[in-house]
Structures are given as C-alpha cells and as structure tokens.
Amino acid sequence: SAVISQKPSRDICQRGTSLTIQCQVDSQVTMMFWYRQQPGQSLTLIATANQGSEATYESGFVIDKFPISRPNLTFSTLTVSNMSPEDSSIYLCSAPWGGGETQYFGPGTRLLVL
Amino acid sequence: SQKIEQNSEALNIQEGKTATLTCNYTNYSPAYLQWYRQDPGRGPVFLLLIRENEKEKRKERLKVTFDTTLKQSLFHITASQPADSATYLCALDPNGGATNKLIFGTGTLLAVQP
Numbered sequence: 711s712a713v714i715s716q717k718p719s720r721d722i723c724q725r726g727t728s729l730t731i732q733c734q735v736d737s738q739v740t741m742m743f744w745y746r747q748q749p750g751q752s753l754t755l756i757a758t759a760n761q762g763s764e765a766t767y768e769s770g771f772v773i774d775k776f777p778i779s780r781p782n783l784t785f786s787t788l789t790v791s792n793m794s795p796e797d798s799s800i801y802l803c804s805a806p807w808g809g810g811e812t813q814y815f816g817p818g819t820r821l822l823v824l
Numbered sequence: 825s826q827k828i829e830q831n832s833e834a835l836n837i838q839e840g841k842t843a844t845l846t847c848n849y850t851n852y853s854p855a856y857l858q859w860y861r862q863d864p865g866r867g868p869v870f871l872l873l874i875r876e877n878e879k880e881k882r883k884e885r886l887k888v889t890f891d892t893t894l895k896q897s898l899f900h901i902t903a904s905q906p907a908d909s910a911t912y913l914c915a916l917d918p919n920g921g922a923t924n925k926l927i928f929g930t931g932t933l934l935a936v937q938p
Contacts, residue, residue, distance in 0.1 A: 714867075741924060743924075743925065743926075751930075752913060752928045752929060752930050752931050753868070753913070753926075753928040754928075755925055755926065755927070758923075758925065802867050802868075804867070806924040810924045811856060811858070811873055811917075811924065812858065812870045812873060813868075813870065813924075813926060814870070815867030815868050815869070816867050817865075817866055817867050818865070818866070818867050820865070
C-alpha cells in the first residue's frame with residue numbers, strides 16, 4: 711500500500727491570494743492526480759501530474775488557475791491561484807497503486823477562501 | 825451526456841441489516857468499476873474493484889455486482905454495523921481502464937443505526 715500525505719491539512723485564505731498544496735507519496739509512482747471536492751459534492755478530477763512534463767488538465771481546469779509541479783516520482787504541488795470564495799473546497803491528491811487500477815488518496819487539504 | 829449516479833438520498837438502516845447501494849452510469853463502457861469509502865474529513869479509501877467480465881465479487885461482509893447490460897453496480901454490506909456509517913462512492917475509468925483516471929459518482933451517505 712501507499713501512504714500519501716498532504717500539507718497543509720487546512721487553510722483559510724483571503725481572496726486574490728494563492729495557496730500551494732504539497733503532496734508526498736512514500737514510494738515512487740508514475741502518475742499522480744489532483745482532485746477537487748466542493749462542499750457536499752463528489753470528487754472532480756483537476757489534472758494529472760506528469761513527471762518531467764506538463765500536467766494534463768481536465769475540461770474546465772486551466773494551468774493559469776491551477777499550476778502543478780511534479781519535480782520527481784514522489785512529490786507534487788498544486789497551486790490555487792488568485793483565489794475566490796468559489797475555490798473553497800477540499801483538494802486531494804492520489805496515486806494509482808498495484809496494477810494501476812486502484813487509487814490511494816491523501817487526507818485532503820481543506821481550503822476556505824474569504 | 826456521461827454521468828454516474830448513486831442513491832441521492834441518505835440511506836438509513838438498522839444494525840444487522842444488509843445495506844444495498846446503487847451505482848448507475850450512462851454512456852461509458854468501463855473495463856472495471858470501483859467502490860470507495862469516505863469518512864468525514866478524510867480521503868476516499870479503496871474497497872473493491874469489479875471487472876466487466878465479473879458478475880460478482882466479495883470481500884468479507886462486502887459484495888459487489890456488476891451488470892454491464894443494465895449499466896449498474898450494486899454494493900452490499902451484510903450484517904451492517906454503526907462503524908460502516910460513511911459515504912460510499914463508485915468510480916470508473918472513462919477511458920476503459922487505459923488512463924487510471926477516475927470519474928466518481930455522486931456518493932451515498934450510509935447511516936447505520938444501533
């Protein structure tokens with residue numbers, strides 16, 4: 711199994727500012743994913759963090775708003791830029807494990823934008 | 825349009841009874857379907873995966889069925905316990921298992937009453 715940690719666990723931010731969320735996996739993984747979970751909603755995939763290349767974004771998400779870094783096979787960051795209250799969500803990172811079909815998730819970063 | 829739907833209402837059952845949760849999808853042809861459990865303030869935890877050529881899979885008190893004709897999966901928890909209370913999410917890879925990306929259903933909140 712994989713252990714995934716995230717920092718910070720929660721934060722309260724002012725609109726217009728940016729927050730960078732870190733995700734650390736205890737073993738090397740090929741892919742890492744970033745999800746958003748808005749209040750009372752299910753998970754929505756933001757992007758795939760690729761090591762050595764640009765992230766691949768899903769429809770409705772853009773690099774300028776959610777820049778992602780993947781400097782190595784165990785670490786990734788997601789930045790939420792120029793935040794507004796609508797960005798208040800839980801942000802989760804995940805990594806596929808075993809045969810790649812199942813995913814391990816981090817505990818999430820709970821973000822509140824005022 | 826493509827979507828994954830689960831019981832929208834919370835499911836309340838008595839301890840010891842069997843809980844049955846439903847996941848219906850449209851316009852996907854998944855190679856497999858997965859079920860996750862999510863507790864408040866935590867990331868989803870993988871429970872079971874069932875492949876398109878499998879009708880049923882079991883793990884301890886959990887049972888999953890998969891009907892690709894009906895485009896439906898059922899998730900059963902037998903002899904339910906209050907500790908089973910959580911939100912249960914179904915998920916699939918919209919690319920037939922090729923990308924390890926997951927699309928999640930809306931989730932069903934299960935409450936087991938002692």
